[in-house]
Amino acid sequence: MAKAASDKQVVLITGTSTGVGLYTAIRFAKAGYEVVATMRDTGKKKPLLEAAKAAGVKVRVDRLDVLSQKSIEGSVKRTLKRYGRIDVLVNNAGAGFLGSLEQTSDADLKRTMGINFFGVWHTTKAVFPHMRERGSGRIISVTSVGGLIGQPFNEAYCAAKFAVEGMMEGFAITPMEPAVDAGARASESRNYTVQKGDTLASIARAQYRNEQAWTLIYAANRDRLSHPSDVRAGMRLVLPPASTPIPSAAESVPASRASGTTYTVRKGETLYSIAKKMYGCTTYWTLIRDANRAKIEASGDVRAGTKLVLPPRPSGR
Numbered sequence: 001m002a003k004a005a006s007d008k009q010v011v012l013i014t015g016t017s018t019g020v021g022l023y024t025a026i027r028f029a030k031a032g033y034e035v036v037a038t039m040r041d042t043g044k045k046k047p048l049l050e051a052a053k054a055a056g057v058k059v060r061v062d063r064l065d066v067l068s069q070k071s072i073e074g075s076v077k078r079t080l081k082r083y084g085r086i087d088v089l090v091n092n093a094g095a096g097f098l099g100s101l102e103q104t105s106d107a108d109l110k111r112t113m114g115i116n117f118f119g120v121w122h123t124t125k126a127v128f129p130h131m132r133e134r135g136s137g138r139i140i141s142v143t144s145v146g147g148l149i150g151q152p153f154n155e156a157y158c159a160a161k162f163a164v165e166g167m168m169e170g171f172a173i174t175p176m177e178p179a180v181d182a183g184a185r186a187s188e189s190r191n192y193t194v195q196k197g198d199t200l201a202s203i204a205r206a207q208y209r210n211e212q213a214w215t216l217i218y219a220a221n222r223d224r225l226s227h228p229s230d231v232r233a234g235m236r237l238v239l240p241p242a243s244t245p246i247p248s249a250a251e252s253v254p255a256s257r258a259s260g261t262t263y264t265v266r267k268g269e270t271l272y273s274i275a276k277k278m279y280g281c282t283t284y285w286t287l288i289r290d291a292n293r294a295k296i297e298a299s300g301d302v303r304a305g306t307k308l309v310l311p312p313r314p315s316g317r
């Protein structure tokens with residue numbers, strides 16, 4: 001499907017010819033995103049391009065009419081072909097319509113629902129499978145006070161915005177589970193491009209639904225990660241099959257690559273208290289235990305004077 005994934009995060013925004021959409025496109029570009037600024041009529045791109053020039057940023061204009069599924073799918077396809085990813089979708093395109101129920105024709109209602117609701121539905125539906133496959137993504141839909149409180153003479157618009165609120169509220173709890181079938185996921189290695197803000201723990205959480213699987217990713221990528229916190233945006237990592245046994249922290253982080261920190265146990269200390277003191281969290285006692293099994297008594301106690309290796313703390317944990 002995609003050529004090569006972009007190093008930058010990619011945002012696709014609808015309705016950027018003017019207003020909120022135009023300024024959102026500029027803000028994302030200033031924040032370092034690759035911006036696909038879509039509009040139904042690309043003949044209206046001048047104000048956006050002038051604003052981008054004034055801000056010293058670049059945006060890519062593409063045609064997308066939210067009333068046409070073909071147009072939506074075409075734009076999503078072009079974006080994925082060019083950048084290999086869509087990290088953020090902003091459903092901004094919208095249009096007001098003032099009129100009471102009695103004044104609103106069926107054509108007005110269909111158009112208002114079409115732009116403000118079906119457009120959001122179809123664009124989200126076109127982008128989401130890709131985000132699901134990658135295991136990450138953000139979808140922002142611009143609604144309105146009219147999507148929270150019904151306003152007189154604004155019934156059709158409010159109905160559409162309420163519909164978006166309901167859709168997004170329901171959708172927000174959809175798990176970001178990869179769409180590949182469980183069998184393939186369990187038995188095949190995959191590649192993953194690290195995104196801004198990713199840590200081994202967050203990747204493990206998203207890709208294996210198990211934060212502890214950070215050790216699995218680290219063990220498979222030691223040639224490019226000198227330390228578990230070495231992950232950087234744009235780096236390609238191998239994700240071993242989900243069926244691979246998850247190594248302990250000690251197996252994953254060989255002693256030679258451990259932080260080098262040794263710790264001499266003081267009287268009255270336990271693995272819990274050392275974890276709290278050295279990592280700021282008692283749950284890290286298992287990290288210490290796994291790296292020092294031979295020095296820990298069967299009861300789980302550790303004698304004063306014992307020298308323990310403290311493994312590096314995986315970033316994001």
Ligand SMILES: NC(=O)c1ccc[n+]([C@@H]2O[C@H](COP(=O)([O-])OP(=O)(O)OC[C@H]3O[C@@H](n4cnc5c(N)ncnc54)[C@H](OP(=O)(O)O)[C@@H]3O)[C@@H](O)[C@H]2O)c1
Pocket residue numbers: 014015016017018019020021039040041044064065066067091092093094095096115142143144145
């Ligand atoms: N402004 C407000 O007071 C306010 C308040 C609450 C919520 N909102 C919401 O904020 C969002 C942006 O509004 P705005 O104030 O920036 O409005 P705007 O200046 O009228 O901009 C709306 C944008 O949506 C585009 N659009 C309309 N129909 C489209 C279609 N079929 N396909 C693709 N794009 C289409 C417009 O393109 P064209 O230039 O081609 O028409 C324009 O770029 C909307 O969802 C709106 O409901 C606005």
